[in-house]
Structures are given as structure tokens and as C-alpha cells.
Amino acid sequence: MKRFTPKLLFIGIIVSITACNNHKNQQKMTISDSTSIFPKGEKLPNEYFTGNAFLHLVLAKDKNNEFALGSVTFEPGARTHWHTHPKGQVLIITEGEGFYQVKGKPAQLLVKGSVVNIPENTEHWHGASVNNKLVHIAITNYKGDSNVVWLQPVSDQDYQEVNKTKTHE
């Protein structure tokens, strides 16, 4: 078996350090791309949300845009109450993992790039999984002055049931 000389070991260390530095550089470049698109915003009231959910309002309804545009961040375990939208809502998942469930139907797993086109007057909830945060852009259409009707909380039992079969870890 070949014996390592101190010289060879020294070369080995230099190669290791160079490789490390390359990793550091790549990591630095990547981190600058992995920040969230929007700030977390303001905490949403537990009157309508379970756990810690936050809204960054991007644009309010105006004369051209007949919708409110916002970014919603759900910490792990956080979710909306059951609710409906009189003229529907579009969700674009930008980070994390979570669920969308229409009353009486199986939940749909949401990941980055998922898009949900929520129909009008359809009882549903959305939120993070128990282990991961979820961030989505929401485009919420208005019917007159109304864009949401809030209902009862999603029970812990219903939420845990959905998470049992679906979360990634």
C-alpha cells in the first residue's frame, strides 16, 4: 500500500480548501436568488385564520384591476378558515408546501409553481402543511364590494387527517 508523504497531504489540503471555496461561491450566488419575492407583511387575524398567517398587500382593487393582489405567508400549521369567494380567486404558490381543499373532496398538495383557480361560491380552505411554510400570491376577484365570505375554522382533526397522507418530510 502506498504511503502518504507530508507533501502529498499538503497538496490534498490545498485541493480541499479550493473545493470548499468553490462551494462557498456557488452558495453565495444561490442565496441571493432564494429570498422571498415580497416581505411577510402583517399578521392576519385569528378570527379568520388558524395559527400565524401574514398578508403583504401588493395592490388594492382599482379602476383597471377588478381584484385585490397580495402575498400570503402561512407558517407551518397555519391555514385559513373555511370560506368562499363570490367571484373566485387565483392562487400562485411561490414557496413551500401546503394544501387546498374543497369541502367534501380530497385535499390537493400545493408546491412552488402550483396554481389554483378557485371557482365562485365554493367552500374551501388553503394553508401550510404541518411541517412547512406556504407562500402564495392571491388574486382575489370582487363581486361588487365583496371578495370573501368567512365560515368556520378547519378543525385540528380535519387538518391532521389531510397532513397524514400528504406531507413531505
Added chain:
Amino acid sequence: MKRFTPKLLFIGIIVSITACNNHKNQQKMTISDSTSIFPKGEKLPNEYFTGNAFLHLVLAKDKNNEFALGSVTFEPGARTHWHTHPKGQVLIITEGEGFYQVKGKPAQLLVKGSVVNIPENTEHWHGASVNNKLVHIAITNYKGDSNVVWLQPVSDQDYQEVNKTKTHE
């Protein structure tokens, strides 16, 4: 000065390798977050776009959503022609760097998290900087069946002028 023994060098190499592995793990976690939200999509025609621009159509206009929703990727140097929207458009920048310019006004630098609420019937262009790609979500409102009116290309001279004062490196 203390002399390094082969044993110390061996320990040094192990420490280096462990540090490298930690960087690799961090890098892997970060990379999984830094992928684009949507695929690049299909190349947009050079009849209306200069350079290589791509559209991933997310949702077409439907009975609730009175807009088209898409993700547009501009490679470095690519931009729209001058154009107007009869009922405006909202841009959400999700990656990269670029510009938005209304005819006769200074250009606005666009970075991740920038939002542009483009008014109706306002001549403008948007696109990547000369050195970086730009990716944005576009919410394009309809007036009847129309959502865009295309005009002349942005000249190389006008484009270079904007880039001179504004690009990041």
C-alpha cells in the same frame, strides 16, 4: 514556529472534508428553493419582441378572471416592442433585472419584488437588462376581446441608453 506532523495534517484534511460536506448540504437545500416558479414556456414572436423572450401561459381569461395570467422570461438583451394595454397590466418581477419605460419618461429599474401597475393606453416597453435575464408574472386585463396594441420596436440606441445608467453587474 510549530512544525506540522503528518497526524495533524490528516486531522486537517478530515476537518476540511467535513466543512465541504456541510457546504454541499446547505447548497443543496438552497438550490431546491432557487428554481424558477414556472417553466420558461414558448418563444414569443420577434414580430413583437426583440431577442429571446418566452411565455408560459398560466391561465387564459375565463368567466371570473377578466385577465390573462402568464409568466414571461426575457433573456439578457430581450424586450417587448413599444405597446399599450387598453385596460392596463400588472407586472410582478419574480427573478432577474430589467426595465419598464413609459414613452418620454425615465426608465424604471426592475428587480425581484418590483411591481408595476401599467395604466391603460400608455405607450411603454419592458424587458431584461443587457447583462441579466428578467422573469415576470403578467396579469393582463381585457377590454372586450383586446388586451394589447403592438407598436414599433425599441431601438438599440434607446435600449443601450437606458442600460448605460442603470444596469447592475
